[in-house]
Amino acid sequence: MLNSGHSASLDKIDQFILDVFANMKRGIYLKVLVTGTAGFIGFYLAKRLLDRGDTVVGIDNINDYYDMNIKYGRLNETGVNKDDISYGKPVQSSLYPEYRFIQIVLEDRELMEELFVVEKFDAVVNLAAQAGVRYSLKNPHAYVTSNMTGFMNILEGCRHNEVKHLVYASSSSVYGLNESQPFATTDNIDHPISLYAASKKANELMAHSYSYLYNMPTTGLRFFTVYGPWGRPDMALFLFTKAILNNEPIDVFNNGNLSRDFTYIDDIVEGIVKVLDSPAKSNPNWSGENPSPGSSSAPYKVYNIGNSNPVRLMDFIEAIEAKIGKIAEKNMMPMQAGDVPSTHADVSDLERDLDYKPTTKIKDGISSFIDWYRSFYNV
Secondary structure, eight states: OOOHHHHHHHHHHHHHHHHHHHHHHHTOOSEEEEEOTTSHHHHHHHHHHHHTTOEEEEEEOOOSSSOHHHHHHHHHHTTOOGGGOBTTBOEEOSSOTTEEEEEOOTTOHHHHHHHHHHHOOSEEEEOOOOOOTTHHHHOHHHHHIIIIIHHHHHHHHHHHTTOSEEEEEEEGGGGTTOOOSSBOTTSOOOOOSSHHHHHHHHHHHHHHHHHHHHOOOEEEEEEOOEESTTOOTTSHHHHHHHHHHTTOOEEEGGGGOOEEOOEEHHHHHHHHHHHHTSOOOOOTTOOTTSOOTTBOSSSEEEEEESOSOOEEHHHHHHHHHHHHTOOOOEEEOOOOTTOOSBOOBOOHHHHHHHOOOOOOOHHHHHHHHHHHHHHHHTO
8 A cells, every 4th residue: 555655746746747738738848949048038938938837948159249247137037147157068047947058059060969969859949149130230240150050050950859849030120121011921021131131031941941841840930129128238228218317319210210010028928939839830722823921831830920010219219208207319310221111010810820919018018128227227
């Protein structure tokens, strides 16, 4: 007869088995690789997956593209101490038993191959990339190395290790010279106007080839101007907030005649999770005689994730000013190379397929960011 200790152990095992089957039924993966977890979106996604019970391995190269204190701050929020990080060595989170972080550059082919073989991931979300449209004008080689060579290593890792679903970050910048709005995934994207955008389109093309050749489900996500607490310092909200609080002028490009489909970080992450749980499938209605870029006869899909409610740049600035309680001094500037006048996401396929659409209002998102900024920088 089993004693009470054994009974308790069996109860835990039974519950674990029930949890596993419940997670599988809901589409939740047992182990997920998230790249770019020292970055803005990757940080939030890792926390979201861990909070729902997934095992997560996070990787990041922790480059110096922007203030590394923010990157280390994000890692610290997930229980990864800066002093414990050593290249290629796993660091166990002190806050999440199911989270380990490893500093790796995606283009390190040997280490990436080893990572996939050892860990046997169920799914991969690739958010690591060299970001920034304007920076691509100054340092183009970084985009080829990270965004293309690195992505090649992700694809090969998934192909050779039976990964069930690859989700990867694309960008609204792929729409380039397309003037038809709102931007739809059925639109032609053959005219990017920055190397950053070209590298993201290349990712979509590379993913499609692997979906077609190896029946590997891949889903690309075109993000529209993501913002929120812990956001990137090179983005407008961060730059404007910092300048206004320091009584410095802000640069307003295209003389303020811009609009952006600003999308709050929580909405982005919720969209990623919904996509992750629904691996791409072949589109039975897809035709090579009239090929839609957003789907395929292969298990391949592309979605926009945007608020679908563009905000004029001057209205955006006014919302920041209202929250801070101070009017900005404005330097009216011409349009910058690589920028587009407006973005507007058509998310109808996201709503149709996954019953999801971002909802956070710009005023609420800006307020949350500025509260975080004041707390982080003690201003």
